[in-house]
Amino acid sequence: MLGDMTQTKILISGASVAGPALAYWLHRYGYRVTVVEKAPDLRGGGYAVDFRGDVHMTMLRRMGVLADIERLRTRMGATWYVNSAGKRLVKMPDDLFAGDVEILRGDLAQVLYQATRDDTEYIFGDSISSAEEDADGVTVHFERGDPRRFDLVIGADGVHSKVRSVAFGPEDRYVKHLGLHCAIFTAPNHLGLSYSGLAYSTPGKVVSVYSARDNTETKALFYFASPAADYHRHDVARQKKILAETFRGNGWETDPLLVTMWDSPDFYFDSVSQVHMDTWTRGRFALLGDAAWCPSSLSGMGTGLAMVGAYVLAGELATAEGDHRTAFAAYERELRAYVRGCQKQGEGVSRLMVPESPVLAWFLRLNFKLIPYLPWKGLMAKSVRKTASAYTLKPYTTPTRRP
Ligand SMILES: Cc1cc2nc3c(=O)[nH]c(=O)nc-3n(C[C@H](O)[C@H](O)[C@H](O)COP(=O)(O)OP(=O)(O)OC[C@H]3O[C@@H](n4cnc5c(N)ncnc54)[C@H](O)[C@@H]3O)c2cc1C
Structure with a gap:
C-alpha cells in the first residue's frame, strides 16, 4: 500500500497527450x-489528431476540456482523392480522417498543459537517465537534474519510450515495424486549400x-512502403534525403511539396510501428499511450486511446486507494481488449498499403484507382468509429480536488 494519496509522488515522463492527461486525473484524485x-x-504544431465516438467525447467532457478543443478544432471538411493531373476523383467521408473533433497535436498538448500547469510540477529539457526501484519507492536519476525519489514512475514518452527501456528492456523487443x-511537415498553402485535403496514392505510396x-x-x-531503414532517429538531414529520393518524380504535386520540405520548421519522420507488450506494468513502473501500445498513426486511434488510458490508470489508482499492484492489474484488465481492437485497425490499414499476399498486391495494383469508389470507403469510416466506441468508460469515484 502507498497510503495517503496526498503523500504519493508520481513522476510522469512525457508532456504530449498521455502525460498531461494523466497528470490532470491524478491531481483530481x-x-x-x-x-x-x-x-x-x-x-507545438504538428499534425492533426482526432477524437470520435461516444467514448472519446464523454471522456473529454468529463475532463472539462471539450470546449477548449472545439475552439481550436481544425474544422476540416472533405478529403479528395486526385489523379496525377490533380483531377478530383472522389470525396472521402469527412469523419474518416477528421473524426468528431480534430485538433493539431500541439494545440491539444497546449490545452492539456494549461489544464494542469497550476497543480503539476513540469520540468522541461530533461529526461530520466536511469532508475532504481526498492521496497519503498524509486530513485530516479536525470540527465540534468539531481536524483529524486518517487512512489511510481509512468512512461508516457511515446513509441521510443525511455521509461520502457529503463524498466522493461530494449525497444526492439516491443516495437513492431509495419513495413511503412x-x-x-508544414508547407505553404500553395494549392489554396480551404478546410480540406487532397490525397494521391500509388501502390505502396500516399x-x-x-x-x-x-x-x-x-x-x-x-x-x-519500406523495410526498417538505415538512419539515425535524430538525423533529420538523412531522413529528408530518404524522403526526397523515394518520392522524386512521383507525380501530381509531389515535387513542389518536396521543395518546401527543405525549409520546413517541423519535419517529422519515423517508421510506422506498433508497440506490443505482454504487460504494461512492472513493479512501480507503468507505461501509457504510445509508449505502451502504440496502434500506429494509421489507426487514427492513438490520441483517444492515450487519453482513455490516462483516465483508466488514474481511476484505478484512486479506486485501489493507492495500492499500485491492485490498480496496475485492473488497468491492464480494463484496457487489453480495447487496445487490441485499435491495434488491429492500424494493422489492417497498413496491410492495404503494403499487402503481404502477392494475390492481394496484384488485385490492389489493378484496382488501385478504383479503391476510393468502392463501398469500402463508407465501411471504413463506420469501422473506425465502431473500434473507437468499443469500450465502456467506468464512472470511478467522483474526483475531489485537493484544497
Ligand atoms: C503523422 C501522424 C499522424 C497521426 N494522426 C493521428 C490521428 O489522426 N488520430 C489519432 O488519434 N492519432 C494520430 N496519431 C497518433 C498520435 O499522435 C499518438 O498516438 C499520440 O500523440 C500519443 O500520445 P502520447 O502522449 O502517448 O505520445 P507522444 O505524442 O509521442 O508523446 C511523447 C512525449 O514524450 C516526450 N519524450 C520522449 N522521450 C522522452 C524522454 N526520454 N524524457 C522525457 N520526455 C520524453 C516527447 O518529446 C513527447 O512530448 C498520429 C501520429 C502521427 C505520427
Missing part, C-alpha cells in the same frame, strides 16, 4: 505529480496535403 519532458518547451515509413490554421498553411503527409 489528490496525487502529487511531476512531469518531465525531454523537449525544451511544450512541442511516414513523414509530415502523398496527401491538408490545410491547417485557418488555411494559412498546410501539412504535407507522406507514407511509403
Whole structure:
C-alpha cells in the first residue's frame, strides 16, 4: 500500500497527450505529480489528431476540456482523392480522417498543459537517465537534474519510450515495424486549400496535403512502403534525403511539396510501428499511450486511446486507494481488449498499403484507382468509429480536488 494519496509522488515522463492527461486525473484524485519532458518547451504544431465516438467525447467532457478543443478544432471538411493531373476523383467521408473533433497535436498538448500547469510540477529539457526501484519507492536519476525519489514512475514518452527501456528492456523487443515509413511537415498553402485535403496514392505510396490554421498553411503527409531503414532517429538531414529520393518524380504535386520540405520548421519522420507488450506494468513502473501500445498513426486511434488510458490508470489508482499492484492489474484488465481492437485497425490499414499476399498486391495494383469508389470507403469510416466506441468508460469515484 502507498497510503495517503496526498503523500504519493508520481513522476510522469512525457508532456504530449498521455502525460498531461494523466497528470490532470491524478491531481483530481489528490496525487502529487511531476512531469518531465525531454523537449525544451511544450512541442507545438504538428499534425492533426482526432477524437470520435461516444467514448472519446464523454471522456473529454468529463475532463472539462471539450470546449477548449472545439475552439481550436481544425474544422476540416472533405478529403479528395486526385489523379496525377490533380483531377478530383472522389470525396472521402469527412469523419474518416477528421473524426468528431480534430485538433493539431500541439494545440491539444497546449490545452492539456494549461489544464494542469497550476497543480503539476513540469520540468522541461530533461529526461530520466536511469532508475532504481526498492521496497519503498524509486530513485530516479536525470540527465540534468539531481536524483529524486518517487512512489511510481509512468512512461508516457511515446513509441521510443525511455521509461520502457529503463524498466522493461530494449525497444526492439516491443516495437513492431509495419513495413511503412511516414513523414509530415508544414508547407505553404500553395494549392489554396480551404478546410480540406487532397490525397494521391500509388501502390505502396500516399502523398496527401491538408490545410491547417485557418488555411494559412498546410501539412504535407507522406507514407511509403519500406523495410526498417538505415538512419539515425535524430538525423533529420538523412531522413529528408530518404524522403526526397523515394518520392522524386512521383507525380501530381509531389515535387513542389518536396521543395518546401527543405525549409520546413517541423519535419517529422519515423517508421510506422506498433508497440506490443505482454504487460504494461512492472513493479512501480507503468507505461501509457504510445509508449505502451502504440496502434500506429494509421489507426487514427492513438490520441483517444492515450487519453482513455490516462483516465483508466488514474481511476484505478484512486479506486485501489493507492495500492499500485491492485490498480496496475485492473488497468491492464480494463484496457487489453480495447487496445487490441485499435491495434488491429492500424494493422489492417497498413496491410492495404503494403499487402503481404502477392494475390492481394496484384488485385490492389489493378484496382488501385478504383479503391476510393468502392463501398469500402463508407465501411471504413463506420469501422473506425465502431473500434473507437468499443469500450465502456467506468464512472470511478467522483474526483475531489485537493484544497
Ligand atoms: C503523422 C501522424 C499522424 C497521426 N494522426 C493521428 C490521428 O489522426 N488520430 C489519432 O488519434 N492519432 C494520430 N496519431 C497518433 C498520435 O499522435 C499518438 O498516438 C499520440 O500523440 C500519443 O500520445 P502520447 O502522449 O502517448 O505520445 P507522444 O505524442 O509521442 O508523446 C511523447 C512525449 O514524450 C516526450 N519524450 C520522449 N522521450 C522522452 C524522454 N526520454 N524524457 C522525457 N520526455 C520524453 C516527447 O518529446 C513527447 O512530448 C498520429 C501520429 C502521427 C505520427
